[in-house]
Structure formats: structure tokens, C-alpha cells
Amino acid sequence: MHAAELAARTSYGRLLSMLAVRSGDLAGAEDALAAAFLDAVEAWPRDGVPDNPDAWLWTAARRQIVDAARRHKTRDEKRHLLALDGELTGDDAHTDFPDERLRLLFVCAHPAIDPAARTPLMLQAVLGLAAERIGSCLRVAPKTMGQRLWRAKIKIREARVPFEVEPENLGERLFAVLEAIYAAYGSGWEDLTFDGVASQGLTSEAIWLARLVVKLLPDEPEPRGLLATMLYAEARAPARRSVPGVYVPLSEQDTSRWDGAGLAEAETMLEQAAAMRRIGPFQLEAAIQSAHIHGRLSGSSDARAIAILYAGLVQVAPTLGARVAHAVASSRADGALHGLTLLDAIEPLALRDTYQPYWSARAHLLEQLERRGDAANAYDRAIGLTEDPGVRRFLLERKRRLTP
Amino acid sequence: MRYVILVYESEASMQARSDPQHQAAYAAYVRALYEAGVGIAGAGLKAATTATTLRVTDGKRQVQDGPYADTKEELGGFFLIEVPDLDKALEWAARCPSLPSGVVEVRPALPPVA
Numbered sequence: 001m002h003a004a005e006l007a008a009r010t011s012y013g014r015l016l017s018m019l020a021v022r023s024g025d026l027a028g029a030e031d032a033l034a035a036a037f038l039d040a041v042e043a044w045p046r047d048g049v050p051d052n053p054d055a056w057l058w059t060a061a062r063r064q065i066v067d068a069a070r071r072h073k074t075r076d077e078k079r080h081l082l083a084l085d086g087e088l089t090g091d092d093a094h095t096d097f098p099d100e101r102l103r104l105l106f107v108c109a110h111p112a113i114d115p116a117a118r119t120p121l122m123l124q125a126v127l128g129l130a131a132e133r134i135g136s137c138l139r140v141a142p143k144t145m146g147q148r149l150w151r152a153k154i155k156i157r158e159a160r161v162p163f164e165v166e167p168e169n170l171g172e173r174l175f176a177v178l179e180a181i182y183a184a185y186g187s188g189w190e191d192l193t194f195d196g197v198a199s200q201g202l203t204s205e206a207i208w209l210a211r212l213v214v215k216l217l218p219d220e221p222e223p224r225g226l227l228a229t230m231l232y233a234e235a236r237a238p239a240r241r242s243v244p245g246v247y248v249p250l251s252e253q254d255t256s257r258w259d260g261a262g263l264a265e266a267e268t269m270l271e272q273a274a275a276m277r278r279i280g281p282f283q284l285e286a287a288i289q290s291a292h293i294h295g296r297l298s299g300s301s302d303a304r305a306i307a308i309l310y311a312g313l314v315q316v317a318p319t320l321g322a323r324v325a326h327a328v329a330s331s332r333a334d335g336a337l338h339g340l341t342l343l344d345a346i347e348p349l350a351l352r353d354t355y356q357p358y359w360s361a362r363a364h365l366l367e368q369l370e371r372r373g374d375a376a377n378a379y380d381r382a383i384g385l386t387e388d389p390g391v392r393r394f395l396l397e398r399k400r401r402l403t404p
Numbered sequence: 405m406r407y408v409i410l411v412y413e414s415e416a417s418m419q420a421r422s423d424p425q426h427q428a429a430y431a432a433y434v435r436a437l438y439e440a441g442v443g444i445a446g447a448g449l450k451a452a453t454t455a456t457t458l459r460v461t462d463g464k465r466q467v468q469d470g471p472y473a474d475t476k477e478e479l480g481g482f483f484l485i486e487v488p489d490l491d492k493a494l495e496w497a498a499r500c501p502s503l504p505s506g507v508v509e510v511r512p513a514l515p516p517v518a
Contacts, residue, residue: 112490159512160405162489 009208011054012128015061017100021163023065026107026125027153032064033057101126102216103163105209108152109176110161117152118180119187120145126212127205137202138187171280174217178226178282181209185230206230214269224273225282228266232289235262247394255296263293281317284309288325303332320346320355328361336368356385360395372402406444406486406513407493409500413480417506418451429501437483442496446483477507484513 012033019029036057050056107113108121120138123129135145155161165173185206210227217223239257242248270286288309295301310326323346331339343362346352363378379399386392413421420426430448437443455471471478480502487493490510497508 110490112494160489162491164489164491166491 009127011057013101013104013126014099015054015057016125016128017104018058018098019061019065020107020125021100021103024160024163025157026104027150027157028065028068029061030125030153032061032068035064036060099216100163101212103165105177105213106165106173107156107161107163109173109180110156111173111176112159112161113152113155114148117148118176119183120149121152122177122180122209123184123202123205124149126209129205134202137184170220174220174222175281177213178210178222181206181213182226182230182282184209185233203230203234207234219276221273221276221278222280222282224269225280225284225286228269228273228286229282229289231262231266231269232286232293235259235266236293241390245390245393246397247388247390249394250292250296253296258293266290279312281313284313284316288313288329301332303329307333320351321357324355324357324361328364331365331368336365339365340369354385356382356391359385363395363398367398367402376402405488406484406515407490408511408513409446409483409485409493409497410479410509410511411481411483411500411502412475412477412507412509413502414477414505414507417502418478418480420505426501433499433501436499437485437496442485442487444484444486446481448481449479452478480506 016026016029016033019032020026023029039060040053040057044050104125105122108125109118113121120131120134120140123134124131131146131149132142134140135142138145140148184202187201207227207230210223210230213223214227236250236253236258238259239253239255240248248254266286267290270283270290273283273286288306291302291306291309295306307326307329310322310329313322314326324343327339327342327346330342340362343358343365346358352358359378359382363375363382366372366375366378376399379395379402383392383395383399386395417426434443434446437446452471452474455469457468457470457472459466459468473479483496485493485496487496490512493510497510500506500508502508
């Protein structure tokens with residue numbers, strides 16, 4: 001990304017977070033900052049760009065908020081917002097801006113906020129992405145996305161969702177933040193065009209957010225675990241599709257197409273996290289990736305170790321994806337029958353039965369058990385459920401190979 | 405800011421109302437709310453079967469036996485509290501003795517009419 005664009009992103013998030021944290025009103029802060037940018041478009045060409053553009057924008061946005069507060073009818077809100085005026089009438093040109101973006105991330109992933117709104121809210125508030133862009137990357141109609149964001153922002157203001165996190169809740173709340181960032185990454189990861197070129201989606205935004213959390217919470221291991229997980233995946237991305245865009249599983253990827261520098265950075269992140277000696281789901285996820293990659297690079301995979309890591313992950317974060325992957329990993333250590341038993345135990349059935357990776361895993365295990373008819377049926381279910389043409393081609397080929 | 409804690413009772417938590425232990429737990433909860441300076445008002449409600457609903461249909465007042473919303477959980481009571489933010493309100497709501505079998509809803513209240 002262009003340096004100017006990065007700088008703009010950083011100052012947008014920092015200014016917005018300061019306004020939102022102080023007013024308790026994310027929607028109002030966005031309006032005020034947008035108005036300040038409009039003022040700048042008019043004033044800067046006329047009067048010249050100020051020495052400290054951020055301070056200029058800050059002053060203009062703050063004035064917008066205070067004016068809006070004066071227009072407010074209810075005494076309660078007025079008092080609340082006018083407090084901002086008192087607090088901020090200092091020498092703005094020399095204000096040393098505190099970085100409040102962490103608080104903004106926490107409010108976006110607050111448990112009182114609709115989970116479907118958390119990722120988009122973060123992308124919009126911290127990075128300044130437009131609702132249309134977020135909607136198209138997350139495959140939600142722009143109008144629906146706009147309404148979802150609006151409802152969440154109004155709730156923050158009206159229910160007074162706090163921007164602060166009590167220290168005893170930090171772990172739980174941080175998990176929600178990291179989960180929302182990972183969801184942004186996942187959307188981009190799946191978003192591949194048929195010729196094998198990733199359309200990027202939101203992967204770079206997600207990595208940028210993870211780097212930000214690592215910087216703002218340097219003593220927490222889980223942000224590093226998340227960043228490592230995404231960096232491992234990024235490093236393998238070039239090998240994840242064959243030239244015509246067909247999905248290639250990790251065990252068959254051409255390791256010479258992996259990005260060595262990316263893998264090394266991921267490895268460093270994971271080591272730094274592990275040194276803090278507080279294990280968590282994202283570190284486990286990264287450790288699994290690391291073990292897979294070492295297995296491929298050294299030519300001898302430690303199936304037992306990977307199965308144990310997955311068992312740990314399922315214990316702390318029993319998501320559908322983790323449970324399916326655990327079953328497959330266990331089958332490599334203890335046989336296909338054992339893996340199948342674990343797949344059978346996954347609940348709730350309604351979710352499981354429409355989850356493509358479940359059927360792919362099931363087909364794979366049934367194939368190993370030489371139950372060809374059952375395997376073919378399971379491949380059909382997986383083929384019918386996938387949205388990804390590259391995965392579809394891969395599964396069709398697997399199914400074709402079944403017939404003797 | 406003021407919030408209302410709406411307590412929805414399950415069948416199990418309705419039955420627990422006659423249990424002296426449950427009553428003691430509620431008494432302690434209410435005392436804690438007021439001693440912390442958080443509680444403003446509140447009341448437990450008699451069973452939904454005792455409710456009467458009014459509505460106006462075509463300009464005519466209709467009186468009907470039963471609660472407005474006939475749901476599995478029934479509205480069993482409410483508290484009006486004053487706390488700084490939603491997290492504090494949720495903290496108090498989480499202590500409500502009708503949990504875990506019941507359901508508790510937290511709603512910000514409009515400021516009092518001057």
C-alpha cells in the first residue's frame with residue numbers, strides 16, 4: 001500500500017478513536033470527522049496545508065461535536081458532550097495525541113454488539129473503509145451492511161456501551177477482538193477467483209489490524225498468535241492453488257512457492273508469544289500451522305503432535321472448523337476409524353450438515369476405509385455445498401478417482 | 405444513566421419463588437442493589453395468568469384476560485437502576501437470582517421527563 005494512504009489510514013483511526021472515546025458516540029464522531037475533512041478540502045487549498053494537519057482536523061472535528069451538543073435537546077446528553085469542550089480546550093497544536101484505537105477495537109467487539117456487526121464495525125471505524133467495500137468483501141448487500149453498521153453505532157451511543165475494559169475481563173474481550181479480525185482475514189482467504197489469483201479481499205486489512213493490536217498490547221501473547229496464524233497462511237497462499245486455480249491441499253503444495261521471509265516472520269511471532277507462557281487458541285492455531293509446515297519442509301510430519309495441538313484447540317475453542325480439522329488430524333495419528341468417530345460426534349447437526357469441510361473430511365476418511373459408495377455420497381454433499389470453483393474441481397477429481 | 409433490568413422467568417424459576425432459599429437470595433440481591441446506591445425502583449410480578457391486557461380496536465376499548473406476549477418465559481419483574489454504563493448494568497443483571505434458568509434483558513431507560 002502507498003505510504004500516503006497508510007498515513008491517512010493511521011491518522012483517520014487515531015482521530016476518530018479520540019473523538020469517539022471522549023464523546024461515547026461513534027456515529028457522531030464519524031459525522032464530525034467527515035465534516036472536518038470537508039472543511040479541510042475548502043480551507044487548505046486557500047490557506048495552505050497547516051503544519052500539523054491532524055491537530056487542525058482535530059480542532060475542526062471537536063468544534064463540530066460541541067456544536068452538535070449545543071443543538072441537543074436532552075439535558076443529559078448535552079452535559080455529557082459539553083464535558084468534551086472543557087476537556088479539550090488546550091493548545092491543540094501541541095497536543096500529544098494518545099492512541100485510543102485499542103478502546104475503539106474493544107467497543108466494536110463488545111458482547112452487546114451483534115456479532116455480525118463486529119468485523120465490519122472495526123474495519124470502518126479503525127481503517128475508515130466504506131460500507132460498500134466491506135459489504136462486497138463479506139458478501140453482504142451494501143444496504144444491509146449500512147443498516148447493520150448504523151444499528152450498532154446507535155446502540156453504542158444509546159445504551160452507553162463503554163469503551164473501557166476492566167482488567168479482569170481483558171482476556172475474554174481481547175478474544176472477541178481477535179476473532180473479529182480473523183473473520184476479516186477468512187473472508188479474503190476464501191475469496192479467490194478461478195484463475196488462482198486471490199482478489200485480496202480483506203486479508204491485508206486484517207493483518208494490518210493484527211499488527212496494530214500487537215503494537216498496542218505488546219505483553220499479550222494471543223495477538224502475536226493471531227498474527228502468526230495469518231502470516232503462515234499468507235506465506236503459503238501462492239501455493240494454495242494450481243495454475244488453473246484448482247485447490248491444492250497443504251500435503252501436496254509445492255513448497256518452493258512458499259514465501260520464506262513470511263514464514264520466518266510468522267515463526268518469530270509465534271516464538272515471542274510462546275515465550276510469554278500463556279497459551280491460547282490463536283497460539284495453538286499458529287502452532288498447528290507451524291507443525292504442518294515443518295512437517296512438509298523436513299519430509300517427516302509428526303501426526304501425533306498435530307493431533308494433540310488440535311485436541312487442545314478444540315478444548316478452548318470448539319468451533320465447527322476446529323472440530324473437523326481435529327478429526328482429520330486424529331485420523332492421521334490413530335487411523336481413519338477414530339477420525340470418523342470424532343466426526344460423528346460433532347454437533348449441532350443442522351450446522352454440521354451444511355458445512356462443506358465436514359463432508360470433504362468425511363469423504364476423505366471413508367475413502368481410506370475403502371467404503372467407496374459412502375465416500376462418493378459424501379463427496380457429492382461437499383461438491384454441492386462449496387461456493388468455490390477451485391475447491392469444486394478438486395473435489396470432483398477426488399470423487400472421479402474413487403471409481404476403480 | 406438509567407437502565408431497566410427485565411426479568412423473564414422460566415417455569416423452573418417461577419416454581420422456585422416458593423422456595424425460601426430463592427426468596428432469601430432475592431432479598432439479598434435487592435439489598436445489595438440499594439446498598440450500592442444503584443437501585444431506584446423495582447417489583448416482582450404475580451404470575452402472567454393474573455394479567456389483563458387492554459387495547460383499542462376500531463376506537464373501542466378491548467379488555468382481555470392474559471399477558472400481552474404469551475411466551476414460554478414470562479415477565480416476572482423489573483428493576484430500575486442507575487449506573488455509569490452498560491457494562492455496569494450487565495454486571496448487576498448477571499447477579500439476578502432468576503438466572504441461570506430465567507432470562508434477563510437490560511434496556512437503557514429514557515431520561516426522566518422534566
